[in-house]
Amino acid sequence: xxxxxxxxxxxTKPGLDGHDRGARVVARAYRDAGFEVIYTGLHQTPEQIxxxxxxEDVDLIAFSILSGAHLSLAxxxxxxxxxxxADDITVIGGGIIPDEDIARLEAIGVKKVFLPGAxxxxxxxWTRENVKxxx
Amino acid sequence: METQIDKILKGDVxxxxxxxxxIEDESPRAIEDLKALYPYTGNAYIIGVTGAPGVGKSTxxxxxxxxxxEKEMTVGVVAIDPTSPFTGGAILGDRIRMQxxxxxxxxxxxxxxxxxxxxxLSKATLNLIHIMDAMxxxxxxxxxxxxxxxxxxxINVADTSILVLIPGMGDAIQMMKAGILxxxxxxxxxxxxxxxxxxxxxxxxxxxETKDCPADGWKPPIVLTEAVNNKGITELVAEIMRxxxxxxxxxxxxKRRKERARLELIEAVDGYLKSHITDxxxxxxxxxxxxxxxxxxxxxxxxxxxxxxxxVKLIG
Numbered sequence: 001x002x003x004x005x006x007x008x009x010x011x012t013k014p015g016l017d018g019h020d021r022g023a024r025v026v027a028r029a030y031r032d033a034g035f036e037v038i039y040t041g042l043h044q045t046p047e048q049i050x051x052x053x054x055x056e057d058v059d060l061i062a063f064s065i066l067s068g069a070h071l072s073l074a075x076x077x078x079x080x081x082x083x084x085x086a087d088d089i090t091v092i093g094g095g096i097i098p099d100e101d102i103a104r105l106e107a108i109g110v111k112k113v114f115l116p117g118a119x120x121x122x123x124x125x126w127t128r129e130n131v132k133x134x135x
Numbered sequence: 136m137e138t139q140i141d142k143i144l145k146g147d148v149x150x151x152x153x154x155x156x157x158i159e160d161e162s163p164r165a166i167e168d169l170k171a172l173y174p175y176t177g178n179a180y181i182i183g184v185t186g187a188p189g190v191g192k193s194t195x196x197x198x199x200x201x202x203x204x205e206k207e208m209t210v211g212v213v214a215i216d217p218t219s220p221f222t223g224g225a226i227l228g229d230r231i232r233m234q235x236x237x238x239x240x241x242x243x244x245x246x247x248x249x250x251x252x253x254x255x256l257s258k259a260t261l262n263l264i265h266i267m268d269a270m271x272x273x274x275x276x277x278x279x280x281x282x283x284x285x286x287x288x289x290i291n292v293a294d295t296s297i298l299v300l301i302p303g304m305g306d307a308i309q310m311m312k313a314g315i316l317x318x319x320x321x322x323x324x325x326x327x328x329x330x331x332x333x334x335x336x337x338x339x340x341x342x343x344e345t346k347d348c349p350a351d352g353w354k355p356p357i358v359l360t361e362a363v364n365n366k367g368i369t370e371l372v373a374e375i376m377r378x379x380x381x382x383x384x385x386x387x388x389x390k391r392r393k394e395r396a397r398l399e400l401i402e403a404v405d406g407y408l409k410s411h412i413t414d415x416x417x418x419x420x421x422x423x424x425x426x427x428x429x430x431x432x433x434x435x436x437x438x439x440x441x442x443x444x445x446x447v448k449l450i451g
Binding site: 031036037038041047052054085133 | 219222224225227238
């Protein structure tokens with residue numbers, strides 16, 4: 001049998017903001033790049049996100065947050081991933097995030113933050129280069 | 136040391152999810168794990184949910200999960216969505232409507248892309264079911280891609296097949312006669328809050344009356360639901376359990392499972408033929424055969440037999 005590893009990505013909207021246009025556009029760009037995207041929809045708790053990521057065996061969690069609660073939500077996602085031995089899943093994020101918080105998110109373990117204005121090409125090519133299907 | 140197999144048999148989600156991925160990616164080592172798990176399968180009851188896009192399959196599955204959880208049964212869900220034939224990518228969105236049980240440890244939801252497989256399922260579907268079965272899920276719900284008329288694979292995979300319709304589809308039923316309808320065990324008319332279900336129900340009743348009496352004596356019931364508001368779900372769960380009892384007492388369940396095993400075996404043979412013969416033909420040898428064919432020195436059927444005979448000797 002020939003093995004073809006396909007990248008699986010969870011695109012998700014943690015927390016309480018109700019705008020998912022950005023997340024859906026990114027989901028579509030990932031689909032068009034040939035990836036399998038699991039889209040969870042709005043208002044996800046970190047618990048729901050990590051549970052879904054493990055059940056779906058994704059390589060990457062890509063969150064979009066516009067509410068301002070990115071530090072606590074991302075911190076909780078990373079904590080739960082560690083707790084469940086799933087910290088090999090890469091986490092990236094985007095949305096309305098003040099410049100000074102980018103370094104804080106990276107310190108928590110968010111590998112990359114994309115701000116409004118980031119092109120879809122940029123997001124897809126960063127993903128291709130930095131995220132490989134987990135063994 | 137605890138192996139991956141031990142973990143899966145104990146219900147470890149991470150280990151099971153990783154094996155599912157290996158199966159979808161056709162990793163050779165996955166076959167070894169499947170061999171080890173196969174003896175532990177056959178306990179789960181498998182329910183297929185199919186229907187046209189937009190009839191509310193995901194929402195119905197979500198509420199059915201709730202219905203079975205109330206009975207303290209554990210549930211696995213395999214939700215299938217299409218792969219783009221152009222890019223190979225997919226957006227799997229069934230989870231959006233399956234939020235009620237997203238953190239319940241008794242529920243395991245897996246989204247699957249068709250990856251070019253026709254028939255409404257994916258190539259790996261049956262093996263994903265086996266894994267959930269080996270994890271001791273009592274019920275496994277399989278949601279097909281939105282189907283038209285030819286996507287009837289689910290009938291061969293499920294113990295109970297449910298077809299979901301909505302009001303206003305009465306005429307469509309006439310068009311569907313030839314495929315999915317004969318294999319359906321329970322009809323659901325969903326979204327009855329929107330419109331009268333009379334047209335669909337009447338067309339269905341006419342069709343069911345003119346149908347030959349099935350060998351196993353089961354007359355498919357029609358259940359009206361409003362899945363978003365959890366209406367009709369208790370009745371639907373009761374009909375599923377009644378169908379299960381009927382299948383057990385008529386011997387139909389054993390018959391269906393034997394038929395499934397037969398299909399699975401034939402598929403495995405085809406798979407080996409492809410991976411050991413078709414995919415491994417020596418390219419120079421193939422080219423010589425093609426040249427002969429182009430000059431009409433021989434014909435494809437004789438050559439095919441020659442290739443198979445030669446390869447089987449090589450495999451031993």
